[in-house]
Amino acid sequence: MLLACVLLCALLVLPPGVALAKDATTKTSGTKKVQVKEKDYWNQFRGPNGDGKSVARNLPIEFSETKNVRWKTPIHDEGWSSPVVWGNQIWLTTGREDGSELFAICVDLESGDIVHDIKVFDVANPQKAYGGLNTHATPTPIVEDERIYVHFGTYGTACLDTKTGKKIWGRRDFNCDHRVRPASSPIIDGDSLFLHFDGVDVQFIAALEKKTGRTLWQKNREVDSDLGAVLKAEGLSDGEIEATKEEKPGDNRKAYATPTIIEFQGRQQLISPAAEVTFSYDPTDGEELWRVRHPGWGWNAACRPIFEHGLVYFTTGFSKHLLAVRPSGTGDVTETHVVWSAKRSAPSIPSPLIVGDLLYMVSDQGFASCLEAGTGRELWKERLRAGGYHWASPLYADGKIYFCGKKGIVSVIAAERKFRLLAENRFEASFIASPAIAGDNIILRSLTHLYCIAEDYERTKVAYDQRAGRDYAE
Template identity: 65%
Template sequence: MEPPRMKAAPSILIAAVTVAGAGATTFGQSAAPASPDPARQWNQFRGPTGDGRTPATDVPIVFGEGQLVRWKTPIHDEGWSSPVVWGEQVWVTTAREDGTELFAVAVDLESGEVVHDIKVFDVANPQVAWDGHNTHATPTPVIEEGRIYVHFGSYGTAALDTRTGEKLWERRDLNTDHRVRPASSPVLSGDSLFLAYDGVDRQFAAALDTRTGETLWLRNREVATDFGEKLRAQGITDIESVLAAKPNDNRKAYATSTLIEHEGQRQLISPASEVTFAYDPETGDELWRVVHEGWGWNLACRPVYAHGLVYFTQGVSRLLVAVDPGGSGDVTDTHVAWSESRGSPEIPSPIIVDDLLYMVSDTGGVVTALDATTGERVWRARLPSGGDHWASPVAAEGRIYLTSRDGTVSVISASREFEVLAENEFDESLTASPAVVDGAIILRSEGHLYRISG
């Protein structure tokens, strides 16, 4: 039975005030933010450090549909956003299958009971093409003390009070044609919320003030390359039919940005179609760029940073590159330390544990371990369960957790030898990346949230 939905009081909407010239509509105030505890909170896509790693302990290894399930809570409609955890709350977003209504749902971490079920937006004209390739609620929210920021791409962005469910502000004027619906997740730093919009008509990055929703900066990054020339270079002969079916397809991307600090300089690493940019997060000024090789669009992987290098893939071409972020301008020919195409994914992000970078293929369940400094291959092996992997891996206590769309969570050792520790089966597909906190894994399946704990 579906739990009852809790909605914000009508008086909240009556009190709306539009911020002049900023496009933001504000509704109220909430508590001042606090920093996350990395072991107890999973505040954004891929966790507190944004790279899938966590210092959490007592994380289960062997579990499944009928084993170590503390609670299993139905989540209505559909969405692939990952769960985020703060304090005693777990949040996800969800949407009607036709995209006409968008929701934020919170459950109690201990009991699994639904705390909030808030309709955030109505959508008059949602994208309906490419059904099955994405949902209308795929971007993962970002949460801090007292506030959660939910993002639905061109459909809208809003700040909610996590205690009352009250909407604090919203933006619905930042738009692009995602074609296959939105997927890039927001990134939070201090009072700035960073967003990426890379559609077939317009591409830009923006920073919003978390207190008001006002625009702090916005940088256009239009792709100048000709899609027809790209197709011709790859030997495609029926170019006109491709252009008719997918006009400007080389302009779209779905990746989430990453904040790093390199040699005392903060950088926002923001993959776009055809190019990955580094921006000054305070001003939005471009620091450097790497131009992608081949079919460098449809990016979905989030970059990771370790050993003085930034690692990211380049979309359909499935080329993984390691870049020294110490340059300026176009560093494509000067600062790429190494690259690897075999086994590199288009959708699940890589993960680095100690000196090794691990990645899993989109299809077939092939896992590759590379030396993170040199790019040298250490091993490559196929998971016994195989499977398609769209979720990004997470790592805890020297183990890597790989979640497949077939409903399997494979646990392998983060080591120089391929070792499968467990393969844990669930009844439904697993597309969202999991969250991990002390003693627990939070999984989102096709229709449920699970807490896995001993």
């Protein structure tokens, strides 16, 4: 009787919508605040420098659904955008499965509480096809002090106030047919915001004034290419070529890559992979500086280029080549400035990673490999034992590389000249978004949840706050 009375009293004093905790996340050592320097905020796709590297230390190597999980928050609907961090805020986007509504969500870094859940756009006629290959909310936003820029490709781009959640400006007049929905992420340099639109119908890059959304310049970039000739060179029969051209007209025009800004010999360049060609532009006015043609089926490029050792490294989409290019010269420099190229186990979706003089990458099929960045010589290639597809780009921190797989396994290896597996961490989840770092926390986005991974936390079961809609720590 006494026990029943205690339980009844507990139910009466619980806030509305909060269920009794069936379990809890507990801190197994002293409490500590998240400490992040502004220059190290993971504010864009692949981090502060766009290269997948973090200066963080003391990150967990081993974790799971219960081990070293600080909090776990459900994210409604679906999106593959990667989380970005500014201060104590984590931002990401999501959208209805049918694409009719698109949202920006802000999660508190300390608690996992949802701070903002903002409907950014209603979409009258979202693309219906190819649902299994992409979502309507795949481009990763970019955040800075008091502002976040969310991008949904042809559906629209907006700037939001990160404190109030109010829309500062929006653009919905840049349009293309992505065919497989949008994926290119925006980037910022100075006062400019850069956007890719590489559809099967039109292809262009635009620079906006980030404060107002006003167009600074727009550069069309259709490549003179014959889809039939490319397919024939790759060995397809006449019947296969005609079927492809009828089923997927303009398929060789589309791309999903994210640009990057480099400085070479005192001049800035905007490195911008498109379908069949990677371009270099002057970011101030869009003047083309040079271009490199992709080999073979060089469309569907989805990487973000990286710049190290005086070379630009990028992958080429369907043709699965990795190129290292010297960013000088003018015009078409394909025959003169490609220092080396590699095809063995090169990915079509994940971007590569360079640590010191070594380049690491994971193929879509889950083969990790290490090359000498200066020469392209392969040092090792290993299938991650976890297996399965990998679409997320790898992350480096503190001598370790993290690979997130679609089967819900995060493999951790040592960043060394010989392959050394440190851990395989299994979740009841699927990872497509690339991971982020916030201080000594790893932020993982699965298809359904956002995880904060940190040392010395133990999550025993699922405590669910119905009002906040998240798992929480007691």
